[in-house]
Amino acid sequence: AEWDYDRCIRVGQISIHHGVRWLTADFNCTVTDPDYVNLILDRLRDSHPRIYGMLLYVEQPFPYELAEHPIDVHSVSARKPLYLDESAHDWKWVARGRELGWSGVALKTCKTQTGALLSACWAKAHGMGLMVQDLTNPMLAQIPHVQLAARVGTIMGVETNAMQFYPDASGPEATVHPGLYQRKGGCLELSTLEGPGLGYRLEDIQRQLPEPALDFRP
Template sequence: MPWLAALVCCSLFDIALHDALGQTLGQATYDTYSAEYLSRDLGQFLQPAAGSNVQFDGRFPSEFLDADPPITLPAWHLVGGLDPLDESELSGNEPDDGYPVLLADWIRTDGLTCLKIKLRGNDAEWDYDRLVKVGTIAIENGVLWLTADFNCTVTDPVYVNEILDRLVAEHPRLYGMILYVEQPFPYELETNRIDVHSVSARKPLFLDESAHDWQLIRLGRELGWTGGALKTCKTQTGAILSACWAKAHGMTLMVQDLTNPMLAQIPHMHLAARTGTIMGVETNSMQFYPAASAAEAEVHPGIYRRRDGQVDLTTLSGTGFGYRLDEIDRTLPDPVAAFGVSE
């Protein structure tokens, strides 16, 4: 099984254990990541980069997490490579479900200020034109920040550098709006040890698919990457350890999702609020299947709908992750199996 697939399968059990610890102790999960509740420090799990002054002995995750997290976060919207940007790109087969289709309509409806642009990574002219077209719509509609996701298909830093250099010369405002560049290069970092310092000299460069654990973030730092994208779907434990390692070494973080619906959205939001990202949180389940989270949205409306470009975490309270399960009216199917129960 591919390692990423294994992490995704494991993540729901791992997240449940973190929630259970908080529930058992009568504490919010993030308040349990301290010496008061943990029997082993970070030095038992992490090793600092060679030649650094970083030490993990005697230190705990709480030192690297925000004890007073924000209750609202800027929300990033995903602009897919096949998404129609304006009426000229409509095919006539778009869904008529009451939700926006065109980018400008999404921006106005949700008050978006942050757009993530999916690129091809193997067609420089298409990528450049896409950045310019999305960026132009963004400026016209008051968007503040962009990020470029080359989707792990680039094999030479020159490809990214030439696009960025052309942007700064021809569209300097758009260049300035690009907050960071995401994972242009193959995600198999150990077998594709590409020196990327020339890219990160132009813009912050974030690992995404490669950032499975803190060891890979350490390798990325050696190669010139300056930040990493965390995902709870790769386990809460891994995300916390990676966040601690990265922050101890001066790296910047982002929290991204794999279209988290229903309860999966809640730990995702907590992670973004607690780790202190470069800007808000990526959240796109409300783009792709908003109705899936209707029951949870009755209790936590602010995290399943983007308003004024923000998500609102005010309702997340109580022990564990603050799910408030007893208030969520969701009917689940019968389990296919149960531990310790015989036929």
């Protein structure tokens, strides 16, 4: 755990230097013992209280299949909000996570819009926190993603990183909705979303699609 702890300190110190207010910790399903996370959190609390205070939540330290790894995580969520990510396949697994001690859930429209809405409804009805994350949603996928985040009541904003990983992918959409595909002061601007449905304004977006790679018609 020493390297993980040292990494948290280094990232925290860099963040403080640059005026960052909040951090999150994502162990990416690599942990099987809650005490591994607890030890890091307790050491940060005692030795680096400012960095500890900046931690908004801890994300998915444990294996994503809750059926195979039903780990009791109440001790972790007693220290910091603990958010399901990979384990949140649908609202039923969100419910199972809550039984095990998870306190929040990451919603992803790329796992289907309906699934995200159902998980959000169940989680909010049972006092769980929410965040909206993406798997790098470009082009039209960005729109339902941010529409959900703007309305569902997240712990803090929305994760959106398509403009970081491939900024040129969403050119036609950005022409119509410039505020959705470029962060300014850490914020997105949704005022151009209007009209039926999710406000795509498809008739205004001049995207030329390639020929289909496969044709399944008989």
